[in-house]
Amino acid sequence: xxxxxxxxxxxxxxxxxxxxxxxxxxxxxxxxxxxxxxxxxxxxxxxxxxxxxxxxxxxxxxxxxxxxxxxxxxxxxxxxxxxxxxxxxxxxxxxxxxxxxxxxxxxx
Amino acid sequence: xxxxxxxxxxxxxxxxxxxxxxxxxxxxxxxxxxxxxxxxxxxxxxxxxxxxxxxxxxxxxxxxxxxxxxxxxxxxxxxxxxxxxxxxxxxxxxxxxxxxxxxxxxxx
Numbered sequence: 001x002x003x004x005x006x007x008x009x010x011x012x013x014x015x016x017x018x019x020x021x022x023x024x025x026x027x028x029x030x031x032x033x034x035x036x037x038x039x040x041x042x043x044x045x046x047x048x049x050x051x052x053x054x055x056x057x058x059x060x061x062x063x064x065x066x067x068x069x070x071x072x073x074x075x076x077x078x079x080x081x082x083x084x085x086x087x088x089x090x091x092x093x094x095x096x097x098x099x100x101x102x103x104x105x106x107x108x
Numbered sequence: 109x110x111x112x113x114x115x116x117x118x119x120x121x122x123x124x125x126x127x128x129x130x131x132x133x134x135x136x137x138x139x140x141x142x143x144x145x146x147x148x149x150x151x152x153x154x155x156x157x158x159x160x161x162x163x164x165x166x167x168x169x170x171x172x173x174x175x176x177x178x179x180x181x182x183x184x185x186x187x188x189x190x191x192x193x194x195x196x197x198x199x200x201x202x203x204x205x206x207x208x209x210x211x212x213x214x215x216x
Contacts (some may be wrong), residue, residue, distance in 0.1 A: 011121070024111065028153050030154075031153075031156060032120065032150055034157065035147055035150065035156060035159070036147055036150065038195070039143055039144055039147040042140055042143065042144065045136050045139075048136075048140065048143060048163065050168060051163065052163040052164065052167055055156065055160040055163065056164075059157060059160055103141060
């Protein structure tokens with residue numbers, strides 16, 4: 001198996017990228033559903049400003065979370081597993097050491 | 109007629125407060141319609157961030173605009189007339205000097 005990163009095989013990279021994309025799509029789809037739901041029950045101006053606050057927080061979280069760089073991806077995956085955007089089984093194929101690190105970090 | 113402010117009669121104050129509230133409700137209703145329309149055509153993540161940017165601008169505008177203090181209300185009304193949230197006829201009953209100032213400022 002070709003190694004292009006000292007710690008990541010090309011197979012692992014493909015698994016990582018796919019898992020990253022799945023989690024991102026999952027979180028974005030959830031965000032869109034939340035926005036639609038909030039707007040469906042829009043009744044007064046405070047609901048608009050609550051929506052604005054909600055989007056400010058989500059934008060900050062999502063911008064900070066989805067940083068696809070292999071040296072940091074273990075931490076990204078740990079956060080995604082912890083917050084429920086990724087299931088650890090979706091990382092199957094990464095070596096056992098990486099999985100163990102992600103699980104440990106996700107429980108912190 | 110009772111005068112509680114050296115320049116504003118109680119009748120004028122009532123007219124000003126009513127016009128202020130009308131413009132506010134009109135702008136908020138319009139904002140809610142815009143948000144509903146944007147969310148109806150939500151397709152991708154950039155649409156969410158565009159909505160967030162839009163709400164940031166509107167919140168800043170609306171927070172800055174609706175300042176009900178009589179000494180400044182001439183300027184507030186001029187801005188509302190200029191931007192189409194208030195019709196000058198909705199200020200009928202203010203004295204001619206105030207109306208003239210509002211019209212002049214609205215054309216600046």
